[in-house]
Amino acid sequence: MASKCYRSSPVALGLAARSFSQTHVSQLNSLDTFTEEEQMLRESVARFAQEVIAPKVREMDENEHMDPTIIQALFEQGLMGIETSADHGGAESSFTSAIIAIEELAKVDPSVSVMCDVHNTLVNTVLRTYGTKEQQDKWLPLLAESKLGSFCLSEAASGSDAFALQTRAKKDGDDWVLNGTKMWITNSYEADIFLIFANVDPSKGYKGITCFIATKDMGIQIAKKEQKLGIRASSTCTLNFDDLRIPAENIIGGEGKGYKIAIEILNEGRIGIAAQMLGLAQGAFEKAVPYTLQRTQFGQPVGTFQGLAFQQARAAVEIEAARLLTYNAARRKEEGMPFTKEAAMAKLYASEVAQRVSGAAIEWAGGVGFTRETGIEKYWRDSKIGAIYEGTSNIQLQTIAKYLQKQYS
Structure with missing residues (x-):
């Protein structure tokens, strides 16, 4: 497929990371001055977007469906683990590199851009920042190389009031059992890995909110795929959890830290x-x-x-x-x-x-x-x-x- 010719891009991303560590931001002359490697990344993503994504944009928008080959191509490009370490299969690049990639993808298709954005700046970052070494070793390589991630916070009663969560988690032996519903969840139709926020002790209010990591095959149910005005190829779904059983080892950051x-x-x-x-x-x-x-x-x-x-x-x-x-x-x-x-x-x-x-x-x-x-x-x-x-x-x-x-x- 056309995407295979871009497999050298993770190398460019790696170069960008090494250069960024040597070129301190304070040495740059202006906010939109980039290292040579960051500029290489911009050009690589722009070319990829024009040649691989652009021909499929209208079809994906009309069908309200993300082409699976686009998701695969993003992984092949190294764009789904931009800040993730090389030891975990990522490009080990900078946050600005992620921002550059998101910007360039959006010039061609904002739907693809937000998919890459949520995967990198939310899902990957939570695991890099709060995950244990064991969790990082298990999940980050999957997220960098093949498995799309989804961030599950919003509910019908908790939009702008993000922490009025009704999803509950109760301890049962070595597991937690989740019940509830999430709404407006980006990437959820195609995702395999989900970060789910639930309250383990409602008496503590927001201090009971805890972050769990789960996989679709544990029993996550897609109840509804929204039909939207825009970013139509980006999936936005309602998810149901009916006695969703998650191992205690899948809590991220500790109980009550969500x-x-x-x-x-x-x-x-x-x-x-x-x-x-x-x-x-x-x-x-x-x-x-x-x-x-x-x-x-x-x-x-x-x-x-x-x-x-x-x-x-x-x-x-x-x-x-x-x-x-x-x-x-x-x-x-x-x-x-x-x-x-x-x-x-x-x-x-x-x-x-x-x-x-x-x-x-x-x-x-x-x-x-x-x-x-x-x-x-x-x-x-x-x-x-x-x-x-x-x-x-x-x-x-x-x-x-x-x-x-x-x-x-």
């Missing part, structure tokens, strides 16, 4: 969503602008009329601002600096820019932009989720406001 895990991981994951929205905006821009400079009306390209040219100039500024916010949050995270406020800013602004630019791109292309054939309208449909998942825009504003109040009070 709240801490989720809070910290979602802060990091918001940078990934910012990267997805950034790539989406750039993808829509790059599809629409050339068309406006090729189509003529009244004797000149429509893109040279001042009204349209100024719109595109403003859109370019907003994309660049979103890019710098996103890279700033990523670099701060890598440096071990506080990044919660910066991640919220990046996620909020990038999602707003994605909606504005993708909507404008449809208008720039006129009637052609309104058709599904060009793929421009798909970016607009895909953009809407950016203001909703991994914390709505109001949640991001609340986070930013709290930091401002603390700073200035």
Whole structure:
């Protein structure tokens, strides 16, 4: 298959990791200055996205189904274990490398991008950060090489109030037995490995929330696959757990530590969503602008009329601002600096820019932009989720406001 010609990419990712360890972020001249190896990664992922993913985008969107060969190709590319150590089958690269990959994939298909994003910045990161050595040795190689991961937190009554969980876990001998339902779970249709948050002691409130790792063949039931406005190839399902039996050794981070895990991981994951929205905006821009400079009306390209040219100039500024916010949050995270406020800013602004630019791109292309054939309208449909998942825009504003109040009070 076409994907096989990209098997050298994990080497490039490994080089990026070694170079990153030698080139400290503080030595870089600007937020969007990259090491040579990071730039190699960007070019490799961009080429892969155009040649392997792009031909399948419309079909996957129309069918609301992720092509299994795309998932396999992502593993072959080394893009499903970007930060995972080489000892565990990963590329042992940097967080910014993951952000670069997510951004480049989103320029072509945000559905593929978010699948890669959740797998890397949520599932892999939880295990790398909180898993025991035995858990890491068992699960990380599978997640790097062949098994898709899913992060199961949201429920019908716990969306923005993420920790009002109703899923319960009770100890039974050497096992825990889970009962409950999760909703809006990304990657869940294709995933084999699931991180599930459940409350082991409701009397303790959020301090009873615990993270478990489970596999689909343990008895996880897909109750419903959602039909969505956008990112339609990315699966979003309702999951049922009826006496789901999980070994006690599959608790991640210890009993009652799920709240801490989720809070910290979602802060990091918001940078990934910012990267997805950034790539989406750039993808829509790059599809629409050339068309406006090729189509003529009244004797000149429509893109040279001042009204349209100024719109595109403003859109370019907003994309660049979103890019710098996103890279700033990523670099701060890598440096071990506080990044919660910066991640919220990046996620909020990038999602707003994605909606504005993708909507404008449809208008720039006129009637052609309104058709599904060009793929421009798909970016607009895909953009809407950016203001909703991994914390709505109001949640991001609340986070930013709290930091401002603390700073200035």
